[in-house]
Amino acid sequence: MRQWTWWRTALAYGAxxxxxxxxxxxxxxxxxxxxxxxxxxxxxxxxxxxxxGAWVTLRLSHRPPLAPFEVNTRAQQSLGIxxxxxxxxxxxxxxxxxxxxxxxxxxxxxxxxxxVARLFEKLEAKRRTEAIGRARELGLIx
Numbered sequence: 001m002r003q004w005t006w007w008r009t010a011l012a013y014g015a016x017x018x019x020x021x022x023x024x025x026x027x028x029x030x031x032x033x034x035x036x037x038x039x040x041x042x043x044x045x046x047x048x049x050x051x052x053g054a055w056v057t058l059r060l061s062h063r064p065p066l067a068p069f070e071v072n073t074r075a076q077q078s079l080g081i082x083x084x085x086x087x088x089x090x091x092x093x094x095x096x097x098x099x100x101x102x103x104x105x106x107x108x109x110x111x112x113x114x115x116v117a118r119l120f121e122k123l124e125a126k127r128r129t130e131a132i133g134r135a136r137e138l139g140l141i142x
Contacts, residue, residue: 072139079122079138086140088115093132093141 033040076086084105091101098116102109116128123138125131135141 069142070139071141075138075140081119081122081140085115085119085122088112089119089131089135090141092116092119092128093135 081089087105088101091104096104098109098112101112105112116131119131120126123131123134125134132141
């Protein structure tokens with residue numbers, strides 16, 4: 001019986017201390033709001049913006065997956081783009097330089113330049129961005 005009383009007394013004092021701590025925190029918060037209202041409102045606005053940003057991120061990240069991309073093989077054949085040129089086109093679209101493409105395909109940089117020049121002719125383009133845009137229009141790349 002004595003042990004039960006000791007626990008009850010400890011819990012009562014603990015609860016009383018918790019209530020006192022909450023009251024002191026509340027009073028300190030009231031003082032803070034009265035002495036620094038602009039900072040408090042700015043912090044509340046920042047929290048609201050953060051919550052809105054998190055909500056928007058969650059909404060946008062749960063979009064349905066894109067439909068699988070199918071290469072327009074008719075356009076590739078009608079333009080006469082070889083398989084190797086098609087590989088080079090894909091690597092161009094990924095933003096690789098001629099040297100990077102040469103390393104990845106294990107060919108000479110001069111061979112890459114030749115493939116790029118032929119792609120420009122076949123896609124009727126003068127620069128890389130134009131060729132990539134035209135290839136996307138034709139459904140050759142995503």
